[in-house]
Amino acid sequence: xxxxxxxxxxxxxxxxxxxxxxxxxxxxxxxxxxxxxxxxxxxxxxxxxxxxxxxxxxxxxxxxxxxxxxxxxxxxxxxxxxxxxxxxxxxxxxxxxxxxxxxxxxxxxxxxxxxxxxxxxxxxxxxxxxxxxxxxxxxxxxxxxxxxxxxxxxxxxxxxxxxxxxxxxxxxxxxxxxxxxxxxxxxxxxxxxxxxxxxxxxxxxxxxxxxxxxxxxxxxxxxxxxxxxxxxxxx
Amino acid sequence: xxxxxxxxxxxxxxxxxxxxxxxxxxxxxxxxxxxxxxxxxxxxxxxxxxxxxxxxxxxxxxxxxxxxxxxxxxxxxxxxxxxxxxxxxxxxxxxxxxxxxxxxxxxxxxxxxxxxxxxxxxxxxxxxxxxxxxxxxxxxxxxxxxxxxxxxxxxxxxxxxxxxxxxxxxxxxxxxxxxxxxxxxxxxxxxxxxxxxxxxxxxxxxxxxxxxxxxxxxxxxxxxxxxxxxxxxxxxxxxxxxxxxxxxxxxxxxxxxxxxxxxxxxxxxxxxxxxxxxxxxx
Numbered sequence: 001x002x003x004x005x006x007x008x009x010x011x012x013x014x015x016x017x018x019x020x021x022x023x024x025x026x027x028x029x030x031x032x033x034x035x036x037x038x039x040x041x042x043x044x045x046x047x048x049x050x051x052x053x054x055x056x057x058x059x060x061x062x063x064x065x066x067x068x069x070x071x072x073x074x075x076x077x078x079x080x081x082x083x084x085x086x087x088x089x090x091x092x093x094x095x096x097x098x099x100x101x102x103x104x105x106x107x108x109x110x111x112x113x114x115x116x117x118x119x120x121x122x123x124x125x126x127x128x129x130x131x132x133x134x135x136x137x138x139x140x141x142x143x144x145x146x147x148x149x150x151x152x153x154x155x156x157x158x159x160x161x162x163x164x165x166x167x168x169x170x171x172x173x174x175x176x177x178x179x180x181x182x183x184x185x186x187x188x189x190x191x192x193x194x195x196x197x198x199x200x201x202x203x204x205x206x207x208x209x210x211x212x213x214x215x216x217x218x219x220x221x222x223x224x225x226x227x228x229x230x231x232x233x234x235x
Numbered sequence: 236x237x238x239x240x241x242x243x244x245x246x247x248x249x250x251x252x253x254x255x256x257x258x259x260x261x262x263x264x265x266x267x268x269x270x271x272x273x274x275x276x277x278x279x280x281x282x283x284x285x286x287x288x289x290x291x292x293x294x295x296x297x298x299x300x301x302x303x304x305x306x307x308x309x310x311x312x313x314x315x316x317x318x319x320x321x322x323x324x325x326x327x328x329x330x331x332x333x334x335x336x337x338x339x340x341x342x343x344x345x346x347x348x349x350x351x352x353x354x355x356x357x358x359x360x361x362x363x364x365x366x367x368x369x370x371x372x373x374x375x376x377x378x379x380x381x382x383x384x385x386x387x388x389x390x391x392x393x394x395x396x397x398x399x400x401x402x403x404x405x406x407x408x409x410x411x412x413x414x415x416x417x418x419x420x421x422x423x424x425x426x427x428x429x430x431x432x433x434x435x436x437x438x439x440x441x442x443x444x445x446x447x448x449x450x451x452x453x454x455x456x457x458x459x460x461x462x463x464x465x466x467x468x469x470x471x472x473x474x475x476x477x478x479x480x481x482x483x484x485x486x487x488x489x490x491x492x493x494x495x496x497x498x499x500x501x502x503x504x505x506x507x508x509x510x511x512x513x514x515x516x517x
Contacts, residue, residue: 017507018514059496061503085496086291089481106478108453 001035002071004174004205005057010066010081012052026052026061030231032224034174039196039206041216043234044226050209053226054178056081057207058098059088070096073173093121097172099180103163105151111137112147115166122170136165140191161188168195175199177208181215189215242327243289244465245313245433250286250322252308252489255279264489272305272488282308284489286322292432293463295455297480297497299470299512305489306469307357310435312337313467314354315344326351328432349380353426357438359418362425365411369396369421372410376428395424399454416447423454427464434458434466440475452478473516477501485509 012026027049068080115133210216261274
């Protein structure tokens, strides 16, 4: 199997200027490889730095040191730790998806438009994107009466499911999952699981963080545990 | 001219703008007291200091910073409202990107202003002739770009006003009688009259109430999506920047102190001032 992404000695430290130049370590010495089509799960206690790793890969955090070597379809091999912003933006649109438990809604955009947006960004035409988005909203059990309304006033559960419909709608090469099942009910977790299986079947590589170990074990190919800042493979 | 989208549309290098004559104590900005862009001896202000950045087709670049950080001076320099002290800017579709637009002749600068750039000011009194009709304001921009057929001019003005949701029935009214949000939308339609590839927006939603602000922001997003116009959005409001921009530059006292992906600036700010700004976000 070919390595799609290789994280090498990744370190992230936050320097807090407003708090007497305090340094907070997010993660350090993180190395692992995810091969094409593989699903890699990361576990660890709260605050152990799991999300930091995911956010460094997505470049929401700028890594302090180390490398994130990624085989891009469009740009070839590149290091996400210091790739130019324009390339990172293009890769986010076309290749790397990010799913979290937090919904960042765009004001005055309907639920349907919100799910269609990443598909349109990827170059999908309007009618295909619309059909696909409707499929996803249906899959994640969002009532059809809500599709043409603004998500701002949705309930907590509806927002979570809308967020999943959006971020899991398209087929990415690499999908990063940052506790997507946190605060979901059992039925919704099942819909996430079904979508993960579909994506896996279509060859998407995934890296995910989960608190729910049973859920994680049912979807991942290999597990890493983050303990005292060190990442160990669990056999 | 067809433009290669992988190359920047606008490249700004070392743009510097100084207000005041300068003296021996401030001939280099490095000589200024720490944390200030103001010369204590002669009162000169270095409004923009060595700014370099690129703007690509179809992207919205955010410029954020406190009052007096030089954000407006920067766009005013780019639109030739103020002459620069130093530095260069090139536009890929102008002279094949080889000419520094700041050195262009007055006639060429007028051409650039009328064909390649649009500007929307925070204060619509600067961007519009308040006593002229709204249609007349748009016509002025079209005539400046060499269009003289009255029928075509009226048709284009109508199309533009419809685009920014101003009732065509009010086309012959002066913006003086319009609300602040409507004036801003007329200003945007005027700036877009000649399909400029670059649009400069200086605090366009500041001072508007929330629902009016929302309509203006939605309009900007729609323009970007439909026409792939490259925009520079100047704002002190991080909410506006978060909603509109992929990349953001943070300015303080005339300098760019941090630049990056907007989500990275907001979640992982590096500079002390950016951290303060992000922590002040409501």
